[in-house]
Amino acid sequence: xxxxxxxxxxxxLGFLFCILLLYKAVKMSMTHDEAxxxxxxxxWSIYDIWTNSGPNPTANNHLLNTLLIKFLVQLFGDxxxxxxxxxxxxxxxxxxxxxxxxxxVFGPKNKLLVLxxxxxxxxxxxxxxxFAVARGYGLxxxxxxxxxxxxxxxxxxxxxxxxxxAVGLCLLAxxxxxxxxxxxIALLGSALLLALxxxxxxxxxxxxxxxxxxxxxxxxxxxxxxxxRLIDFEQLYFGGNNGFFQDTIGSxxxxxxxNISFLHSPKYIHWGFxxxxxxxxxxxLFSLIKEKSQGPALFIQLGLSCLLxxxxxxxxxxxxxxxxxxxxxTALIYFPLLQFSLISLxxxxxxxxxxxxxxxxTALVFASVLGLSLFGLNYRPNTMTEWYYNVEDRKILSExxxxxxxxxxxxxxxxxxxxxxxxxxxxxxxxxNIQLNPHxxxxxxxxxxxxxxxDHNAERVAALxxxxxxxxxxxxxxxxxxxxxxxxxxx
Numbered sequence: 001x002x003x004x005x006x007x008x009x010x011x012x013l014g015f016l017f018c019i020l021l022l023y024k025a026v027k028m029s030m031t032h033d034e035a036x037x038x039x040x041x042x043x044w045s046i047y048d049i050w051t052n053s054g055p056n057p058t059a060n061n062h063l064l065n066t067l068l069i070k071f072l073v074q075l076f077g078d079x080x081x082x083x084x085x086x087x088x089x090x091x092x093x094x095x096x097x098x099x100x101x102x103x104x105v106f107g108p109k110n111k112l113l114v115l116x117x118x119x120x121x122x123x124x125x126x127x128x129x130x131f132a133v134a135r136g137y138g139l140x141x142x143x144x145x146x147x148x149x150x151x152x153x154x155x156x157x158x159x160x161x162x163x164x165x166a167v168g169l170c171l172l173a174x175x176x177x178x179x180x181x182x183x184x185i186a187l188l189g190s191a192l193l194l195a196l197x198x199x200x201x202x203x204x205x206x207x208x209x210x211x212x213x214x215x216x217x218x219x220x221x222x223x224x225x226x227x228x229r230l231i232d233f234e235q236l237y238f239g240g241n242n243g244f245f246q247d248t249i250g251s252x253x254x255x256x257x258x259n260i261s262f263l264h265s266p267k268y269i270h271w272g273f274x275x276x277x278x279x280x281x282x283x284x285l286f287s288l289i290k291e292k293s294q295g296p297a298l299f300i301q302l303g304l305s306c307l308l309x310x311x312x313x314x315x316x317x318x319x320x321x322x323x324x325x326x327x328x329x330t331a332l333i334y335f336p337l338l339q340f341s342l343i344s345l346x347x348x349x350x351x352x353x354x355x356x357x358x359x360x361x362t363a364l365v366f367a368s369v370l371g372l373s374l375f376g377l378n379y380r381p382n383t384m385t386e387w388y389y390n391v392e393d394r395k396i397l398s399e400x401x402x403x404x405x406x407x408x409x410x411x412x413x414x415x416x417x418x419x420x421x422x423x424x425x426x427x428x429x430x431x432x433n434i435q436l437n438p439h440x441x442x443x444x445x446x447x448x449x450x451x452x453x454x455d456h457n458a459e460r461v462a463a464l465x466x467x468x469x470x471x472x473x474x475x476x477x478x479x480x481x482x483x484x485x486x487x488x489x490x491x
Contacts, residue, residue, distance in 0.1 A: 006111035035420035062136025090142020091131025123375035129384035136177035190305035239324025303340030413449035
């Protein structure tokens with residue numbers, strides 16, 4: 001195999017992604033929802049997990065994610081890296097198939113486009129975060145990207161084997177997170193229509209439709225009990241009603257550019273992403289009319305069809321059934337689809353722009369370096385945009401335990417927001433001289449604790465200050481100590 005500068009850059013980028021992902025998964029404290037998944041949902045039976053039949057079911061029980069955590073913890077123990085392992089592997093899957101997809105689409109003739117497309121798909125800090133936490137969102141992305149790759153292979157080669165892989169991976173993506181359903185329908189529907197346009201291989205189309213129909217039936221029967229429970233307990237509340245651009249695109253744009261506040265203006269969001277969607281529609285129409293369904297043109301047709309069909313699907317669900325628009329993490333799969341639109345735009349400009357090839361290549365290298373630089377500047381190994389308040393949990397517990405004499409146990413009251421994370425580290429035996437208060441959504445001012453940890457909310461600080469005094473300040477909150485400390489010795 002010939003070693004080229006482009007291959008070195010591609011493999012180096014992949015290696016960097018893996019190292020940064022592993023480091024973040026080890027360095028970052030467990031967040032509220034993933035700790036709650038471990039503490040609550042993995043303790044249910046497999047049947048209760050699958051049907052969401054345990055006590056107080058919520059949408060935070062991402063079926064496949066919970067089952068994988070339960071299985072891995074039983075095999076390898078309850079270290080946080082093990083709890084997060086399935087999502088880390090999903091990140092590796094996303095990495096691998098992003099590279100394979102770009103290589104398949106642009107091939108050896110456009111190596112710098114491969115590199116640019118690869119870096120655009122990977123270097124998104126908000127998206128990256130979800131491969132480092134034990135939630136269903138990153139897991140779903142890890143299945144969806146190879147589903148795109150195999151869908152493209154299926155259409156290009158009329159391959160039932162590739163189609164079966166695509167359908168199976170879409171099923172897993174939905175089981176990992178229900179919000180992937182519309183995206184998967186859009187992907188498979190677009191692939192079938194493109195196969196019909198390409199050569200009208202009726203045998204392939206019939207078999208593909210049969211496999212997809214069977215898969216839809218199996219999926220419907222599999223997730224119906226869990227969906228019914230979520231509806232009965234009114235748990236499908238996370239979303240927006242302001243509009244597709246305001247809620248879905250707006251929340252993604254703000255998350256993507258969280259450190260560039262001036263870009264959070266609706267003007268920039270609507271114009272920027274509106275342009276991408278309008279370009280996607282125009283470029284798709286041109287490609288369908290003028291270009292054969294092969295090579296980069298087939299990628300453009302499938303990627304942009306999936307993007308636009310997903311947008312239309314979510315709009316129709318809202319208009320017909322009053323389903324809330326996806327926001328933030330639930331809309332995560334829009335990121336690679338929007339990047340497909342951007343990659344298609346850059347590829348089109350590369351094809352038609354009247355510049356010498358060396359200047360075009362220089363521009364591609366510059367764009368790749370710029371994207372990598374922005375990713376590096378926004379890389380935060382100890383926190384994430386979505387759950388920014390879990391920053392110093394292990395530091396707080398470590399410093400507190402270090403101050404406790406070896407043969408003593410001190411009690412700790414805690415504000416509910418931090419409870420699951422603290423409880424995770426105490427239950428898994430990382431810290432052993434601290435006894436946590438029972439879970440309480442309100443400040444527990446009746447019971448006396450040696451210490452109490454809360455956020456910086458002024459009202460709660462004032463209420464707690466009647467019985468406690470500030471002991472130590474942290475970025476995510478304040479550790480108080482009881483004025484009559486230590487409680488056990490003075491009672």
